[in-house]
Amino acid sequence: MTLQQKIELTPFNTLALPGTAACYQKITTSAQLTASELLATKRFILGGGSNLVLNGDFSGLILHMAIPGKRLLNEDADAWYIEAGAGENWHDFVQWTLRQGWPGLENLSLIPGTVGAAPIQNIGAYGLEVAERFHSLTAWDFEKRAFLTVDRSICQFAYRDSLFKQQNWHLSGRMAITSVIFRLPKIWIANYRYADVAQALAAQSITTPTPQQIASAIITIRQHKLPDPAITPNAGSFFHNPLVDHKLAEKLAADYPALPRYPQADGRVKLAAGWLIEQAGWKGKSLGPVGMYEKQALVLVNHGGATGADVRRTMAAVQADVKAHFGIALTPEPIFL
C-alpha cells in the first residue's frame, strides 16, 4: 500500500475549509485497515466530512472511509436486520431501505454524512435518533489489531453523543467503524409528532402517512430550511440544543414567554439554540466570510473563502452574545481537527 501525500482536504469537508493532509488513504475494504503502513502515530478517520471544522493542514494520516455495501443480513418474526458499509452515503441508504419495503429510518432522510458516522454522534431529526434503530457495528481496533463487534448495550447513546464520541475512539483514529447493522421493527409506527412534519402532512390532507410520504415531507422541510452544502458550505446544526435544569428554563420563560422548551425524561429542559441565536441578533448575520444562515440561525455557513480561524471567530462571537443575553453557554456540535 502506497499512501498518498499532501492531499487537499477542501472537497472532503462540507464547510469547504482549506487544508491538506500530510498522508491520505481511501479505505474501500475492511482488509486494507490491517496494513502496517496505517500504524501512523497520528490518524484521523474521515467519513462524509459533514461534522468537521478543519483548522488548516493536518500533519498525520487521514483514513477516508469508503467501504461500500448494503444487504438484508437476517430477519426474524419481529424485525429486519440490515447491514451497510461505513462508506455508504446515509441518505441514499435510507431511501434504499424504503424502496426495499423496510421502513423505520424515514425520519432521518437527507441527513448528510455516511453510515459509519451515524452512530458516533447518534444522528437525530424529527423525533428519531439512530440509536433507536441501531443493532451493532463492526470496527477495526488499531490498538488491539482486531475487528470488534460492538452492540448497543455498550454504546452509551445520548443526545448527539455516544461512547465513540466521548472516548474519541473513532476520531482519534483508534477505531475505524467498517459496517453497521440496523434493526428495523416489522411493526411500523408512523412518527410525525414533530410539529413541522405534522403540518406538512396536514397541508397535503394526509392523515395516515406511508413511510415514503413521511420521508418526502421531511426532505421538503430540510430543503427549505437547511442550506445545500454543495451550494452554501455548512456543517448542519453548529451547536447542540442546550439542556438546562427546569428552574433555569422557568426563569428564562418568565422573561421570554416565546422561548421554545422541550421537557426531557430526566427532568431537564432542552432549549432551541436556533431561537437563542436569532434573538441574540445573529440570524442572517456574518462576521467576515462566516455567518449564521438566514433561514435557520443554528446553521453556520461559509459564504466563500473562509478558513478554520474564520469559523472559530464567528463561533466565539455567537457564543459570547448568547451568553450575554441569556446566560447560556452553547457547545459546538462538530469535531475540530
Ligand code: EPU
Ligand atoms: N428557531 C428559531 N429561529 C431559528 C431556528 C429555530 O426561532 O433561526 C426555533 C424554531 O422556530 C423552533 C425551534 O427553534 O421553535 C427548533 O427549531 P427546528 O425545528 O428548526 O430544530 P432545531 O432544534 O433547530 C434540531 C436538530 C436538527 C434537526 C431538527 C429537526 C440539533 C442541534 N439540531 O434543530 O439536526 O434536523 O431539530 O429535528 O439537535 C443537525 O444536528 O445537524 C441537525 C440539522
